[in-house]
Amino acid sequence: MSLKPVLPLLKIENLAAGYNGRIVLHDINLTIMANDFIGVIGPNGGGKTTLLKVITGLIPPMTGLMNYGPLLDNGRRIGYLPQMHQYDRNFPILVLDVILSGGMGQRKLINPFNRTDRKRATELMAMTGLSHLQNHPIGDLSGGQAQRVFLCRALMNDPALLILDEPANFVDAGFEAELYDILHDLNKKMAIIMVTHDLGIITPYVKTIACVNGDLHYHPSSEITQDLLATYSCPIELITHGTVPHRVLKTHTEP
Amino acid sequence: MITDLTQYTFFTNAMEASLLISILCGIAGTWIVARRLVFIAGGITHASFGGIGLGYYLGINPLLGAAAFAVASANLMLFGTRKGNLREDSAIGILWSFGMATGILFIFLTPGYAPNLMTYLFGSLLTVGTMEINLMWILSAILVVFFVLFYRVILTIAFDENHARAMRLPVELVNYTLMTLIALVIVLSIRVSGIILVISFLTIPQSTANLFSRSFNHIMFSSVAISLVTSLTGLYLSYWLNVPSGATIIVVMVIVFIFARLMKWISLSHFRR
Numbered sequence: 001m002s003l004k005p006v007l008p009l010l011k012i013e014n015l016a017a018g019y020n021g022r023i024v025l026h027d028i029n030l031t032i033m034a035n036d037f038i039g040v041i042g043p044n045g046g047g048k049t050t051l052l053k054v055i056t057g058l059i060p061p062m063t064g065l066m067n068y069g070p071l072l073d074n075g076r077r078i079g080y081l082p083q084m085h086q087y088d089r090n091f092p093i094l095v096l097d098v099i100l101s102g103g104m105g106q107r108k109l110i111n112p113f114n115r116t117d118r119k120r121a122t123e124l125m126a127m128t129g130l131s132h133l134q135n136h137p138i139g140d141l142s143g144g145q146a147q148r149v150f151l152c153r154a155l156m157n158d159p160a161l162l163i164l165d166e167p168a169n170f171v172d173a174g175f176e177a178e179l180y181d182i183l184h185d186l187n188k189k190m191a192i193i194m195v196t197h198d199l200g201i202i203t204p205y206v207k208t209i210a211c212v213n214g215d216l217h218y219h220p221s222s223e224i225t226q227d228l229l230a231t232y233s234c235p236i237e238l239i240t241h242g243t244v245p246h247r248v249l250k251t252h253t254e255p
Numbered sequence: 256m257i258t259d260l261t262q263y264t265f266f267t268n269a270m271e272a273s274l275l276i277s278i279l280c281g282i283a284g285t286w287i288v289a290r291r292l293v294f295i296a297g298g299i300t301h302a303s304f305g306g307i308g309l310g311y312y313l314g315i316n317p318l319l320g321a322a323a324f325a326v327a328s329a330n331l332m333l334f335g336t337r338k339g340n341l342r343e344d345s346a347i348g349i350l351w352s353f354g355m356a357t358g359i360l361f362i363f364l365t366p367g368y369a370p371n372l373m374t375y376l377f378g379s380l381l382t383v384g385t386m387e388i389n390l391m392w393i394l395s396a397i398l399v400v401f402f403v404l405f406y407r408v409i410l411t412i413a414f415d416e417n418h419a420r421a422m423r424l425p426v427e428l429v430n431y432t433l434m435t436l437i438a439l440v441i442v443l444s445i446r447v448s449g450i451i452l453v454i455s456f457l458t459i460p461q462s463t464a465n466l467f468s469r470s471f472n473h474i475m476f477s478s479v480a481i482s483l484v485t486s487l488t489g490l491y492l493s494y495w496l497n498v499p500s501g502a503t504i505i506v507v508m509v510i511v512f513i514f515a516r517l518m519k520w521i522s523l524s525h526f527r528r
Contacts, residue, residue, distance in 0.1 A: 056421040057420075057421060057423070058417060058420055058421050074423070075423060076422070076423055078421070080418065080421045082417065082418065087414070087415055088291070088414075091289055091413070091414050092285075092289055092465060092468070092469040092470060092471050092474050093410065093414050093469070093470070093471055094469075094470050097410060097470075097471070098414065100407070101407070101410065101411040101414065101415075101418075101419075102418075102422075104407060104408065104411050104419070104422055104424055105421075105422030105423055105424070109404075109405060109407075109408050109424075109425075110404045110405065112407050112408075113407065137469030137470065139469065140469075153418075157422070
């Protein structure tokens with residue numbers, strides 16, 4: 001163990017946030033350290049996406065504090081993969097341009113990209129199997145392919161914290177497994193915070209769990225039981241553990 | 256025939272104005288079409304008629320009044336729909352009709368000479384003056400420099416505003432600057448193509464280019480080229496047929512669009528076979 005004091009990436013204290021004066025989240029306390037992998041669970045409307053928007057800086061806190069650590073460079077080294085439906089499929093833009101746009105946060109505004117950026121974009125496309133699509137318009141891609149593009153975009157600025165909002169939605173089953181492997185690798189270099197409905201599948205990768213339902217309950221391990229969830233009033237369908245990743249389906253209603 | 260016509264200053268002016276409106280509207284229109292702001296552009300265009308009327312009433316250059324009305328309404332629309340919880344299409348409707356109404360009232364109240372409204376409604380390419388051409392050169396230079404320098408920022412924000420905001424890009428500053436530039440593009444284009452027809456320069460060449468490319472900068476370059484070719488063709492045709500130039504140009508643009516659409520349809524069905 002290192003004796004150097006480890007600074008958190010991000011520290012949230014007694015924070016409340018919402019929209020148009022309506023409070024969605026209250027009494028939020030959360031500290032994110034380097035190499036954390038936090039799974040965010042909770043019911044719809046419980047404020048999961050709002051929490052992510054506060055962390056990215058898209059909405060300001062109403063009360064309380066949110067401080068970025070030095071590693072996050074005032075929020076510029078955050079990679080953000082928003083929920084799927086928020087883009088215009090008919091917008092005239094090529095895959096490569098979407099990915100490059102993810103690097104804008106840390107670049108100067110005039111003529112921002114150099115050879116290193118283009119090389120990084122090429123590597124990211126190779127990693128996610130998009131190389132053959134780089135000169136296609138974004139509207140030509142399937143939902144799963146588009147999600148890979150947005151993952152590459154989030155990784156373009158070499159983030160210290162990667163924020164994912166339901167990354168497995170609309171993704172084909174083949175890529176879903178691949179995605180979690182990629183995230184597992186990325187987690188060696190960066191902290192990840194991920195909203196998910198489907199915690200059961202990814203439990204082997206997630207290290208800790210935050211349950212968001214108006215407030216936030218932090219569970220400092222991924223070992224979590226149904227009873228515990230009930231105490232947190234956090235309805236979730238199923239969580240299992242095992243030595244290998246596995247999926248448990250609902251019991252059949254008919255014998 | 257061509258050498259005959261270029262002897263006349265009014266005709267060379269018209270050709271120069273065609274080039275400039277193609278550059279201005281080709282670039283601005285690509286942004287407008289990509290962001291689906293065509294009706295906001297229509298609203299700005301019609302709102303500026305109020306400024307033209309005010310210009311006549313006060314005895315100042317109507318272009319100056321139009322510029323003031325256009326810039327104000329463009330920024331009001333952006334502001335109102337963002338902060339004022341006003342529905343965008345309703346905001347457009349209000350400014351659109353208010354601009355036309357005040358324009359007509361001011362012109363009615365202006366004593367003495369009643370200006371020819373048709374010039375402003377349908378444009379008059381053949382009577383464009385040196386001062387307007389110089390202004391169009393200046394605005395073209397500003398617009399081209401702005402798009403060359405900030406191309407990546409503009410594209411990033413236009414495609415995904417929320418993501419750009421999360422990356423700390425100056426989203427509001429860029430949007431308001433672009434809206435102001437577009438308001439000025441519209442005002443200078445009104446003199447050439449008229450209030451009613453300016454929207455065609457902002458949408459038809461872009462839609463034609465969009466049939467063959469879905470890359471932002473390709474559409475921008477092709478729109479300028481398509482716009483230039485169709486407006487010069489329309490200009491010559493209007494001279495030979497002795498019909499209004501603005502309307503002829505629009506008809507040529509639409510014919511080219513339909514022809515391009517058919518070409519694409521034929522080539523697609525050919526490849527499928």
